Amino acid sequence: xxxxxxxxxxxxxxxxxxxxxxxxxxxxxxxxxxxxxxxxxxxxxxxxxxxxxxxxxxxxxxxxxxxxxxxxxxxxxxxxxxxxxxxxxxxxxxxxxxxxxxxxxxxxxxxxxxxxxxxxxxxxxxxxxxxxxxxxxxxxxxxxxxxxxxxxxxxxxxxxxxxxxxxxxxxxxxxxxxx
Amino acid sequence: xxxxxxxxxxxxxxxxxxxxxxxxxxxxxxxxxxxxxxxxxxxxxxxxxxxxxxxxxxxxxxxxxxxxxxxxxxxxxxxxxxxxxxxxxxxxxxxxxxxxxxxxxxxxxxxxxxxxxxxxxxxxxxxxxxxxxxxxxxxxxxxxxxxxxxxxxxxxxxxxxxxxxxxxxxxxxxxxxxxxxxxxxxxxxxxxxxxxxxxxx
Numbered sequence: 293x294x295x296x297x298x299x300x301x302x303x304x305x306x307x308x309x310x311x312x313x314x315x316x317x318x319x320x321x322x323x324x325x326x327x328x329x330x331x332x333x334x335x336x337x338x339x340x341x342x343x344x345x346x347x348x349x350x351x352x353x354x355x356x357x358x359x360x361x362x363x364x365x366x367x368x369x370x371x372x373x374x375x376x377x378x379x380x381x382x383x384x385x386x387x388x389x390x391x392x393x394x395x396x397x398x399x400x401x402x403x404x405x406x407x408x409x410x411x412x413x414x415x416x417x418x419x420x421x422x423x424x425x426x427x428x429x430x431x432x433x434x435x436x437x438x439x440x441x442x443x444x445x446x447x448x449x450x451x452x453x454x455x456x457x458x459x460x461x462x463x464x465x466x467x468x469x470x471x
Numbered sequence: 472x473x474x475x476x477x478x479x480x481x482x483x484x485x486x487x488x489x490x491x492x493x494x495x496x497x498x499x500x501x502x503x504x505x506x507x508x509x510x511x512x513x514x515x516x517x518x519x520x521x522x523x524x525x526x527x528x529x530x531x532x533x534x535x536x537x538x539x540x541x542x543x544x545x546x547x548x549x550x551x552x553x554x555x556x557x558x559x560x561x562x563x564x565x566x567x568x569x570x571x572x573x574x575x576x577x578x579x580x581x582x583x584x585x586x587x588x589x590x591x592x593x594x595x596x597x598x599x600x601x602x603x604x605x606x607x608x609x610x611x612x613x614x615x616x617x618x619x620x621x622x623x624x625x626x627x628x629x630x631x632x633x634x635x636x637x638x639x640x641x642x643x644x645x646x647x648x649x650x651x652x653x654x655x656x657x658x659x660x661x662x663x664x665x666x667x668x669x670x671x672x
Contacts, residue, residue, distance in 0.1 A: 334500030
């Protein structure tokens with residue numbers, strides 16, 4: 293802006309060599325402004341679009357090997373994912389399940405259960421079974437919880453009839469309790 | 472007058488260099504930026520604490536929309552060209568060269584095999600309103616397996632990335648995973664968005 297004003301002033305006064313030189317200079321402030329605005333835009337959009345991935349390895353179905361390590365009853369923790377973001381978990385003792393219900397609450401949900409079990413049980417093995425009514429986000433969340441609580445040994449397996457009846461029983465007792 | 476003028480001249484910076492740098496950077500970002508192609512359905516991915524980045528190459532993406540429709544994304548145009556040739560032969564679709572070219576230009580698609588021909592006849596305008604039903608993933612008629620098997624033979628180094636909407640049903644996810652397992656593909660990358668790690672753990 294100042295340049296333009298000075299150039300005009302120079303023109304009015306009559307031509308001198310120095311003034312002529314200054315009048316050829318273009319004010320680049322708006323151009324630089326625009327340039328940096330666009331840079332900012334492209335920087336933000338390109339770096340944020342990079343996607344993260346979470347690795348998921350499934351057991352090989354064709355693998356018929358029988359030398360898999362046995363998992364003791366006391367080491368296993370079974371998680372069941374239900375509808376409406378519900379999580380059920382149980383451990384078994386002599387074939388009798390100890391059944392609980394919880395959720396994905398970061399301070400009072402399944403994370404605390406996992407942290408506690410990780411401390412008390414050596415070589416904990418978590419078996420994740422998702423019910424058909426659960427959502428995709430539940431699966432991702434539970435695997436994420438495994439990473440957060442540093443539980444290395446987990447597997448995603450199909451749900452069994454027995455598990456479903458356990459969940460039904462729990463839900464029925466819930467309803468009875470609220471009524 | 473003379474004094475005022477010299478003062479004014481003194482505050483003017485030479486911005487040529489700065490301008491050069493700015494536009495150099497701008498050019499760099501414009502050239503490296505990837506155009507985001509419009510997606511045919513809603514994919515709102517869940518978040519996780521994982522910070523592994525999705526590789527740029529050799530990724531075969533299977534997406535599950537919020538309605539449970541399954542889409543396939545083949546990023547490389549060359550592979551899409553071979554893919555449609557093979558699929559055309561395999562399923563005897565009888566596609567014309569024009570339709571094949573159209574397929575080449577479609578990065579993400581999710582139509583049942585019997586609707587593919589009709590889908591490739593649509594103009595760009597019509598495509599916007601067209602609801603893609605998703606690739607069929609039934610136990611009796613699993614077209615996803617056909618697509619993936621052909622894509623895998625064209626590019627054996629493909630890895631499978633799964634992109635699911637957070638509200639999509641687990642059943643669909645289970646079916647997709649099961650069809651990959653039948654093909655002996657057991658490693659998946661689940662695409663998630665970044666989430667901060669909980670502190671103190």
